[in-house]
Amino acid sequence: MTAPAAFAIPGDIATLTGGYLYERHLLEHLRAAGHEMEHIVLAESFPDPSAREMEEAVTALAALPSDQPLILDGLVFGAIDTAGLAQVSAPVIAMIHHPLALESGLSEARREHLYRTERDNLGLAAHVLVPSPHTQSILVDRYEVAPDRITVLRPGVAPAVGRSEPIEPPLILSVGILHPRKGHDVLIEALASLRDYDWTAVIVGRAWDPEHAEVLAQQLAKLDFGGRIRLAGRVTLEELQRLYRAATVFALATRYEGYGIVFDEAMSYGLPVISCDTGAVRETLPASASLLVPPDNAMAFADALQRILEDKELRTRLAAAALQAGKAQPGWPQQTEIASKLINQLATQAGNGF
Incomplete structure (x- = not known):
């Protein structure tokens, strides 16, 4: 028997970011597992809602039955008024991709x-x-959450679609919202020192932070790459899959990741990964499939890119290890079983008045 539950997510669930992909797959697979899942769409402005949007969110969540577990997206959970959350009688499962206070560019x-x-x-x-486990340790150490109240639910990974066919000149692919935390400005600065090499680059991701998106556009205009770097914005899933197949290397100069589902996707297509040793990146990426450099270091990032572009043997070795790691990753049906058991357990406890 599977218990009914609700999943509250802000904005468009079809948004192509790691967090939204994670939650969309989890919602779909919980339904496939037999759960009657109510999808509650909250304001896309979270974690910065207006007073009215905050009130509407509290009203919607407080209306849920007391025995219907609620998975609450971290953008909402970390920002909703505590007094409002206390009005929710449903058992709340917080979905924390990474704590909001760890975002880049925040005032103190x-x-x-x-x-x-x-x-x-x-x-x-x-x-x-x-x-x-990285996010779990932060919640235990900094937020005083008991370890037995936390479950690590690593994202499932869908198999690659189609065969990889790298194009020429080599395509450097980066996927991540246009936000300071993703470090696209560092990637662009790194590429500026590699003008003498033959490459193109595509950065996929919606303008989550419009001001930062404008900064990136101005950076590209000032450096004048002649169209070699393209800010693709939001693309369809089919186009993203095509880019993964066409790429030679995946590069994300992130300043912090609570996980990084795009790394799993890149490895499923056999792409070597260049990123930064920060957050959960090291525990997500096998050393055999990646090159990691310090965050906010464009020179080190450029050196790693140069190694990939110059050294075919290294590129081939990393690609083979990435493909092997990608095939070994758990699928969503397997991961969904963990969430399903938790929902059923909380629903039983709520129904028994525990």
Whole structure:
């Protein structure tokens, strides 16, 4: 028997970011597993909703039955008023991809507000789902969450679609929202020092932070790459799959990742990965399939890219290891079983008045 549950997510669930892909797959597979899943769409402005949007969110969540577990997306969970969350009688499963206070570019006042809100809200959660042991350790060490209240639910990975057919000149692919945390500015700066090499680059990701997106556009215009780097914005899933097949290397100069599902996707297509040794990146990427450099270091990132472009033997070795690691990754049906058992357990406890 599978218990009904709800999943509250802000904005468009079809958004192509790691967090949204994770939650969309989890929602779909929980339904396939037999759960009657109510999808609650909240304002896309979270974690910065208006007062009205905050009130509407609290009203929608408080209306859920007390025995219907609720998975609450971290953008909402970490920012919703604690007094409002306390009105929700349903058992709340917090879905924390990474704590909001760890985002880049926050003022100290904003960072402190998000930290206190998320810490207090975690005290109200029946359970917490995280994508990595790294995020789990942060919640235990900094947010005082008991380890037995946290379940690590690594993202499942869909098999690659089609055969990889790298194009010439080599395509450097990066996938991530246009936000300071993703480090696209560092990637662009690194590529500026590699003008003498033959390559093209595509950065896929919606303008999550419009001001930062404009900064990136101005950076490209100033450096004048002659169209060799393209900000593709949001693309269809089919186009993203085509880019993965066409690429030679995946490069994300991230400043922090709570997991990084795009790394799994890149490896499933056999792409060597260049990224930064920060957050959960090291525990997500096998050393045999990747080159990691310090964050915010464009020179080191350029050196890693240069090695990949110059050294065919290294590129081939990393690609083979990436493909092997990609094939070994768990699928969504396997991972969904973990979430399904948790939902059933919380529903039983709620029904028995525990």
